[in-house]
Amino acid sequence: MLDDLDRRLLDILSVNARISLKELAQEAGLSSPSTADRLRRLEDRGVITGFTVAVNPAALGYTLQAVVRVRPMPGMLHIVEKIIQETPEFVECDKVTGDDCFIAKLLVRDMEQLDTILDRIAEKSQTNTSIVKSSPVKRRLPPLASA
Template structure:
């Protein structure tokens, strides 16, 4: 379980993963060694799985973002899963229950690029695509409940 200090550290890190240990300790009201020890324990327990950078895809030329729901044809599930995993434009994919098997987030530079990607799996799966107009809630931590 997390205590209040762990939750505070995670909240601070989620807002700025590049914060220095000294600044993190000061914001959390701890010493640097105590903060480092808590972070080490959170890492060991698997609570913290990594530190990352947040990049704006538009600055890399990816002007379109699509949510693609994928329903593999009979016998094609594992092939489609591998195809999605190997697709560099796919930045996130969940295996889900319901009518579809996968929900993928794909970044592309233009509609022609999206069509080409979808054409590549069309013989093995049905797809339903929605273009993302804006993101109302960016990926974030779940509520850090006691």
């Protein structure tokens, strides 16, 4: 499990994953070697799986975000999954239980591009698409409280 110092390190990194080791140690109240050791242990345990960069899709010309629920036709599950995996505009996809098999997030430049991408899977699945108006909760860490 996580102790208070591990939680503190994760909280700091969730705000700025590019923080220097020295700054991270200072904010956490630890020495740099102790901080480095804790980070290594968190990585070894699979708690930290990587460090990433956040990008503003609109700044790259992706003006529309869509959530697409996908229900493949019988026998088409693996084909539809492969199409989703090979389409870079699908930036997230979860295989789920329930009526649909996949819930995916799609970034596109305009409605025409959205239609073109959805047409690729239309004959192999049923889709239900919702345009994202805003994101009141961005991707964030789950609660890190002790169990």
